[in-house]
Amino acid sequence: MRYLIFFWHWFSYLADQFEEAAQKVSTEAQARRVLNDVHERLHGSSISTATVRNYGLQWVSRKKGEVAPQTHASYEQATNHFIKFLGDHADDDMEFIAPHTIARWRDENAAKASATTANNKLKILRVFFTSAWRDDVISGNPAAKVSVLKTPGSIRRPFTASELTSLLRKAEGEWLGMILFRIYAGQRLKDIANLTWANVDVERAEIKFTTSKTRRHQVIPLHAAVLRYLKQNDGRGEFAAPLSV
Structure with a gap:
């Protein structure tokens, strides 16, 4: 009987606390603070939270x-x-x-x-x-x-054949290699720039590498134009040397 009386007074106390809280609460954040206060009174510590x-x-x-x-x-x-x-x-x-x-x-x-x-x-x-x-x-x-904002529309178009011809005619050195690999390998410029001679297999006419963004292992055949460029810039004695030299 004593236990029943004890629990009755305890639950009455909790009810009074929530009734008092309900009169003060106007936002969800305030409700959480009230619950935290009640938890602290009951257990001597705040509800564990993450900031x-x-x-x-x-x-x-x-x-x-x-x-x-x-x-x-x-x-x-x-x-x-x-x-x-x-x-x-x-x-x-x-x-x-x-x-x-x-x-x-x-x-x-x-x-x-x-x-x-x-x-x-x-x-x-x-x-x-x-x-x-x-x-x-x-x-x-x-x-x-929260919704994303509207962005101005943009249209991307590919280079025309004449534009590519002009680029290849004007480009020299490393930029010629970057453009050739971009056209015929179709990879991101960052991945092309990171290629070394260790990635090249001239005999099999292919390159092997792992993409920086998706970590996907790629094996890509080399076009004749790319092979000609590589043979003109043969640096296979230094496997860590970049291709675009």
């Missing part, structure tokens, strides 16, 4: 082993910029970050750079908050509620 700053640093460090180096650099830059934008609020519980705050950060990026840059950073922040949600750190993704 944007702490989780951001952990997330960026974890991503280093999961994505390509340039992708990781973009993640790190966007996350650090968002933390700086939040100021002291970067040390708040991640649950307190509202969509309108992220929208202001998006707009600031657009004003300082471009809508495209702002959208790219917003997409990174969506990945960031999605990871927090999957880690059970937050109950939802506030960045997913």
